[in-house]
Amino acid sequence: MNVRPISGASVGARKRRGSKGLLTLATGVLLLAVTACGGGGAHDPSSRGGKDKDVDTVRSEQSQAVVTIAPENGAKAVDTSGALKVGASKGKLTQVVVKDAKGTAISGQIAADGSSWTPDIHLAASTKYTVHAVAKDAAGREAAEDSGFTTLTPQNTFVGYFTPEDGSTVGVGMPFSLRFTRGITAPKAVEKAIEITTEPAVEVAGHWFGNDRLDFRPEHYWKAGTKVTVKLNFDGVEGRPGVYGKQTKTVSFTIGRNQVSVVDAKKHTMKVMREGKVVRTIPITAGAPGTATWNGQMVITEKLTVTRMNGETVGFGGEYDIKDVPHAMRLTNSGTFIHGNYWGGGAFGNYNASHGCVGLRDVRGGYDSGVPAAWFFNRSIIGDVVVVKNSQDRTVAPDNGMNGWNMSWDEWKA
DSSP states (O other): OOOOOOOSTTHHHHHHHHHHHHHHHHHHHHHHHHHHHHTTSTTOTTOTTSHHHHHHHHHHHSOOOEEEEESOTTEEEEOSSSOOEEEEESSEEEEEEEEETTOOBOOEEEOTTSSEEEESSOOOTTOEEEEEEEEEOTTSOEEEEEEEEEEOOOSEEEOEEEESOTTOEEOTTOOEEEEESSOOSOHHHHHHTEEEEEESOOOOEEEEETTTEEEEEOSSOOOTTOEEEEEEEOBTOEEETTEEEOOEEEEEEEEOOOEEEEEETTTTEEEEEETTEEEEEEEOBOBOTTSOOOBEEEEOOEEEEEEEEEGGGGTOTTSOEEEEEEEEEEOOTTSOEEEEESSOTTOTTTOOOBSSOEEEEOOTTSOOTTSHHHHHHHTOOTTOEEEEESOSSOBOOTTTTTOGGGSOHHHHHO
16 A cells, blocks of 8 residues: 655644544544454354254254134134034144143044044033144144134023932833933934943944934843942933933932832733742732723832822723822823722722723721731832733733833844
8 A cells, every 4th residue: 555645733633634534544444354253153044053043943953734623713602513514634643632710621532644533422501611622734843823712601401300319229120311401303312412331341332213202221120239320411412403401410319229020901910020039929809891901011100108099190081080099100291000909899809990000909998917008019119111911901011101111122222
């Protein structure tokens, strides 16, 4: 670099200005050098070792799987069946967790191809749910989604009234029976909401009588000592359009000793059997000609120490009205009973004289525990079976009382 000499009084000032210029020049050279030395450093977007490489790596490591959840997050008034759907594209679902506000999980199944998840049961009404779903792509990278929604509050509901009662001990013929407060037009949805377990295990099947009654029983009478547990999960079940169940209940009952009694209307006798062995043969009177007793297997559904029997209530007009019938046990809804009879005279064991009931000798007021009617009443429980044979009437209808045993197993399951 060539520098021209400067003379005179202004030399000092010029030197100062020149020094500053040199300093500025030097600084510029230094910055240029730093910039040149720093080329390709950590802050250079073109650098392979820079920050943008990390961004590219994250992007390349992000899962290609896409998780979808319906209904959308925050949805309200969601239907309890069919609305909840979880799916995955460009990957397979590996985990789906659906819980209500109490933390209770909803079970479900991931499809074999991993593309979808389906709940095993319906959802409860008026309930908030959360969904957490995870999927993996072909490289094993995970993607997750979360959602939450609230189910609808129904305007119309139904419940099922059941028998036998929770905690009861019943006879070997007692089915589990439900009567619904509304006619059911979606029977499969209702059946799916009922879980029955037994100990020891036995197959139990349901049968509908009309659209408002559903009974369950095994193929043969229950085995003595069997413990039966029924879980009803009707809350949220759409039993008919716009009508939802509002009932959640667990019912347990036990099968007692095996007692089946066989009435022979022709011989005018009843053999009382325990565990298949005859423990007593009792003289009886059955339905007279024209008002014969039903044939078939009938289950005791009600026990009354004393009751009134009026012919007008069962289609016999004013033919009889007995205000104090002792030791009465109901066999059909239509009015067939097996009961004490203190007015029968010599009919017991000799001829049939009733209007369709099975009569056992008794005393007025039922105070004598030694008479046949009292003996049988005191040794019978709800659910015991009374079989009538050799009567002149037809077999009792399966829905006339708890008498589904008069259907074959194939008919019952059909």
